[in-house]
Amino acid sequence: MQPNTIHTARPFTSRNLLVGQVMAAMLQDRPFGPALTPSPDFPGWTSAAVIDVLATIPRFFFLSPRSIGRQHSFRHRSPIRRRSLRHESADLGRGLRLHGPPAYRDPAKVKLGVAKALEFYSWVESRCGFLHDQLTCREMSRLLAKANRLPTLWRFLRSNEALVGTATVTSVIKILGEEGLTREALAAFYRMKQLHCKPDVQCYNTVISALCRVGDFNKARFLLNQMEMPGAPCPPDTYTYTILISFYCKRSLQTGCRKAIRRRIWEANHMFRRMLFKGFVPDVVTYNCLIDGLCKTYRVERAHELFDDMLLKGCSPNRVTYNSFIRYYSAVNEVDKAIEMMRAMLLRKHGTPTSSSYTPIIHSLCETGRVGEARDFLVEMVDGGSIPREFTYNLVCGTLNGAGHEDLPDELHRRIEEGIDARFRQVMGVKPVMGGRTRSTQEQMYIGCMTCNEQVKGICYL
DNA sequence: CTTTGAGCTA
Numbered sequence: 001m002q003p004n005t006i007h008t009a010r011p012f013t014s015r016n017l018l019v020g021q022v023m024a025a026m027l028q029d030r031p032f033g034p035a036l037t038p039s040p041d042f043p044g045w046t047s048a049a050v051i052d053v054l055a056t057i058p059r060f061f062f063l064s065p066r067s068i069g070r071q072h073s074f075r076h077r078s079p080i081r082r083r084s085l086r087h088e089s090a091d092l093g094r095g096l097r098l099h100g101p102p103a104y105r106d107p108a109k110v111k112l113g114v115a116k117a118l119e120f121y122s123w124v125e126s127r128c129g130f131l132h133d134q135l136t137c138r139e140m141s142r143l144l145a146k147a148n149r150l151p152t153l154w155r156f157l158r159s160n161e162a163l164v165g166t167a168t169v170t171s172v173i174k175i176l177g178e179e180g181l182t183r184e185a186l187a188a189f190y191r192m193k194q195l196h197c198k199p200d201v202q203c204y205n206t207v208i209s210a211l212c213r214v215g216d217f218n219k220a221r222f223l224l225n226q227m228e229m230p231g232a233p234c235p236p237d238t239y240t241y242t243i244l245i246s247f248y249c250k251r252s253l254q255t256g257c258r259k260a261i262r263r264r265i266w267e268a269n270h271m272f273r274r275m276l277f278k279g280f281v282p283d284v285v286t287y288n289c290l291i292d293g294l295c296k297t298y299r300v301e302r303a304h305e306l307f308d309d310m311l312l313k314g315c316s317p318n319r320v321t322y323n324s325f326i327r328y329y330s331a332v333n334e335v336d337k338a339i340e341m342m343r344a345m346l347l348r349k350h351g352t353p354t355s356s357s358y359t360p361i362i363h364s365l366c367e368t369g370r371v372g373e374a375r376d377f378l379v380e381m382v383d384g385g386s387i388p389r390e391f392t393y394n395l396v397c398g399t400l401n402g403a404g405h406e407d408l409p410d411e412l413h414r415r416i417e418e419g420i421d422a423r424f425r426q427v428m429g430v431k432p433v434m435g436g437r438t439r440s441t442q443e444q445m446y447i448g449c450m451t452c453n454e455q456v457k458g459i460c461y462l
Numbered sequence: 463c464t465t466t467g468a469g470c471t472a
Contacts, residue, residue: 092469138463167463174464205464242465288466320467327469356468363469391470 019052023060026116032123045130054117054139058146061113092296092331114147137163138171145175150184157195164195170203177210185210205239212247241275242286249293261297268293288320295328319351330360355386362392366399375400382412387419
């Protein structure tokens with residue numbers, strides 16, 4: 001199967017149904033108490049099913065409709081815009097968001113979600129006889145971290161100490177970092193001992209990443225120094241350096257100032273050398289981070305140096321590596337080199353192009369008026385099993401029309417639109433029965449779930 | 463449990 005094939009729908013399993021029914025019960029505010037019991041033929045809860053439910057709750061309660069729903073425009077509807085082609089305007093590092101939770105959150109809904117989750121968590125144990133394990137406990141902790149409910153989280157961790165290990169604290173720290181709660185993430189790191197957990201490399205790496213995310217490289221490097229000390233209980237690994245390199249590059253792009261960019265890129269390169277000096281072997285990801293940072297700051301020569309170094313050291317570049325170059329060459333209006341890179345990737349068996357490889361090339365070709373070639377690449381892309389983004393599709397169609405070119409074959413139109421539709425439904429996480437494409441608000445998703453009892457009569461467990 | 467990328471828009 002092609003790695004980038006879009007699956008038309010999620011498998012229609014009984015576990016999905018179960019999750020749907022529990023979510024429906026939560027949204028209808030049916031209490032998880034003695035009144036609610038599974039039917040006699042219910043096979044019982046499994047860890048995986050409990051985890052599924054807990055992982056689904058944030059999607060319904062912690063995000064508001066605005067961040068989920070989106071307007072869906074159809075073919076030929078949006079006007080075609082051309083980006084300027086000047087070198088300086090090619091902004092490769094756009095849209096970087098290093099921290100912060102989603103913009104819109106309804107506190108009341110979050111509160112409800114947390115209450116329901118806790119209710120469910122104990123209901124499953126007390127009414128259904130399910131014994132919680134480390135994994136279900138971890139998922140519950142993650143949920144509380146996502147809800148930013150720190151006192152509740154700590155109370156939960158302490159009262160379930162037997163099921164809490166280093167891995168759980170690590171995943172909590174990760175979420176706190178992603179939520180922008182860096183202080184809390186660091187506090188969790190230092191409070192681990194209270195839960196009788198010892199930090200390991202992964203845990204260190206996660207805190208370092210949380211610190212870097214907000215640009216606190218000093219604290220991050222302090223931890224690295226601590227790890228690098230001779231005889232340290234927890235020496236660094238390849239991940240540690242990769243994280244630092246990656247964030248130096250990202251930070252560098254975030255600032256508009258030339259000097260700051262230069263300094264950060266220097267730090268990234270320096271960290272790379274430090275890693276080699278300490279005897280670590282960089283892997284593909286390490287190279288990819290640095291190469292991407294270099295491409296986005298227009299230092300292609302250095303990027304190529306590293307690329308050659310990879311080949312020399314027997315570290316095979318992958319799709320991600322090539323895509324960095326392809327993005328660069330497309331943005332600076334050297335499409336032919338981008339195409340050359342893509343072909344080289346195939347030829348050397350380093351990977352197959354995906355939509356991420358085709359898209360910049362197609363955009364660039366449209367901008368330069370090479371519509372025919374853009375069209376050919378779109379066809380090639382769909383043949384390879386990738387579905388373009390809606391924007392790309394509209395762009396090519398519009399440009400073809402404007403230039404009086406022959407339209408794409410009808411069959412291709414159909415396949416692309418079906419693919420876009422399928423992807424859209426997949427993002428919404430709604431079963432095809434409700435037709436998610438036109439109903440795009442969260443409220444309508446609720447309807448889809450609440451009516452699931454009627455849709456699937458006979459397989460209901462609750 | 464920890465690391466890369468993912469293009470559009472006002």
